[in-house]
Amino acid sequence: MTVQEKTPIDPKKRYSAGVLKYAQMGYWDGDYVPKDTDILALFRITPQEGVDPIEAAAAVAGESSTATWTVVWTDLLTACDSYRAKAYKVEPVPGQPGQYFCWVAYDIILFEEGSIVNLAASIIGNVFSFKPLKAARLEDMRFPPAYIKAFKGPPTGIVVERERLEKYGRPLLGATIKPKLGLSGKNYGRVVYEGLTGGLDFTKDDENINSQPFMHWRDRFLYCMEGVMKATADTGEVKGHYLNITAGTMEEMYRRADFAKQLGSVVIMVDLVIGWTAIQSIAEWCRANDMILHMHRAGHGTYTRQKNHGISFRVITKWLRLAGVDHLHTGTAVGKLEGDPMTVQGYYNVCRETKNEVDLPRGIFFEQDWCDIRKVMPVASGGIHAGQMHQLLHLFGDDVVMQFGGGTIGHPMGIQAGAVANRVAMETMVLARNEGRDIMAEGPEILRNAAKWCKPLEAALATWGAVTFDYASTDTSDFVPTASVS
C-alpha cells in the first residue's frame, strides 16, 4: 500500500456509498501516537493469503470499534474519528511466517466504566470470526488509570488475606480433593480434615464439584467445615477449604455463598466459566461479606493455549484482576499443564506487581500501572510435587498458593504424611533461601537432608522425585525486536 492509501482520504470520497478498505476508512494511522487515556491492545493476526497485513490490522481495529463492512453516512452524525479504533503499528512475528503483531488504540469513550463484559464484547466481540483473517489472538492490553479506577479489583488481595490468615513469609499450601467425583460428603470431608491437620493451609473443591447425585452441596459444605474446624483446633492455625459455589443461576450461587459464610468459611470458589458478569457480581458479594474469592480458570485452555488464535492468559489475568478475584490459577511451569516458565512468570507479575514494566521475554508488551488496586494471589496447581520445591520457590517466590493434590493424597503413608512432606519441603527451602543459599543449585541436596529427619518427605521423594513433565510449550512469547512493516 502506498502512504496515500493508508491515510484517511478526502472526506467527499470517504462517504460515497460502497465498500472501502478499512485502512481507507480511517482505522489505520501509522503516525498515531497513543494518548495516555487510550486503551491499547496487541493482536497477533494471520491474514488470509493475499490480504495486506496493514489492511488486516485496520480491519481488526474497525471491527472491534465502529466499522461495518460498508460505508454508512450516519457516521457523519457523530464525532466519528474519535470513535474509530486506530491500528498504529504492524510488525511480523519473528519466526512465524504469515503472522503479524498489530497494535490498536481505543479511545476511552468506547467503554463503559466498571464492566469487563463491555470490554470483552468490544475487543473480542466479532473480530475473531472475521473472514479475511485466518486466525487472531489478543496478546496483551494496556489500561489507563482512569479505566483501572473504575473497578474495585480483588475483594481481599494478598496483603489482607495474609493478615486474616496470620500466615507470612512462605507460600501457602493447598490440595485439591481427589478423586474429584464420586466421594460422598462424609468421605470427602475426611480428606479435607486429613490434609489440613497434616499441615496444609487450604484444601479445594475441583472445578466440576457442584451438587451431583453422589454429594449434594449442603452435605459437602457441612462435612468440609467440620474438617476445617477440627484441623484448626488441632494445629492452632487458621485453615480453609475453597467451597465451590458455582451453580446454574446467580440466585443459587448467592444461596451457596451465604451458607458458606454462615458456617464460618474464610473462602469460597467459582469457576471461570460462570462468565464475566457473574464474576463481578460474586466479587461484590465477597467484598460485602469479608470472603476470599478463589478463581479456578476452568475452560481457559480452549482459547488461551494455541498462540495463533484466541486470547492470551495474560489478558484474562488482567481482566480478572480488574473484575476482582483473590486467588487465580496461573500455572506451574514445571507441572502437568501447559506453561512456558517465562510466560507463566509474566502472569504472576500481572497478578502481583504494583506496576508492570515492559518485559518482552515474559510476554508483557505494555507498561501497566495498577493504581494501587489489590494484588491477586497466584495459584500453582497441577502435577507438582515436593521434589520440585526449589524450582517452584525460585520461579514464583513466597506469594503463591502451591497446590499438591495427587502429591498429597497419593502419598504412600497417607494424606497427613503427604501434607507433612510438602510443608517440610517448603519450610526447609524458604529457610535455606533466606539464609542466602543457592536453592536452584543446592535444592535437591537441601531436600535430601530434610528427608533424613522427616520420613514422609523421604517417602515423597522416593515416590515422585524423578517425575517431570518435560514437553515443549505451545505458548511462548515469540518476541525478538525486528523492523516494522512499512
Next chain:
Amino acid sequence: MKITQGAFSFLPELTDAQIAAQVEYALGQGWAVSIEVTDDPHPRNCYWEMWGMPMFGLKDAAGVMTELKAARATRPQSYIRLNAFDSTRGWETIRLSFIVNRPDVEPGFHLDRVEEQGRVQRYAIRRKSA
C-alpha cells in the same frame, strides 16, 4: 500438641544462629523486626503483646538477639515470635513471622460445638488449660 503457626513450625526448633540468619535476611530486605509474646496462641488472637516497639533502622541482628534473650529470660513459658514488617507502599504489612520460643507443654485447643437447626453446628475453639 505443637502449634504450627509461623513460617518454620514444621522444622526442628531453630538455633540462635539460624534465627539470626533469618533476622539478617529480613534486615537485608529493609524490613523492621519486632518481638511479640503471648500465653494465648488462639488462631484468631492476632494481637500478641509487643515486646517493645518494632526495631527500625537496625544494622545487624545483634540488637534483635539481645532483646530475644531478654524476652526469653522474662517469659520462658510463653510463646514468642519474631515479625518482620515491610513498609513499602502496597505491602505495609508483615512479610515474615516465625515462633522462636514455646512453653514446655503446649496444651492445645478444644473444638466446642453447639448444634443448630438443619445439621448446622456453631463452632468455637477454646484453649485447653495447661
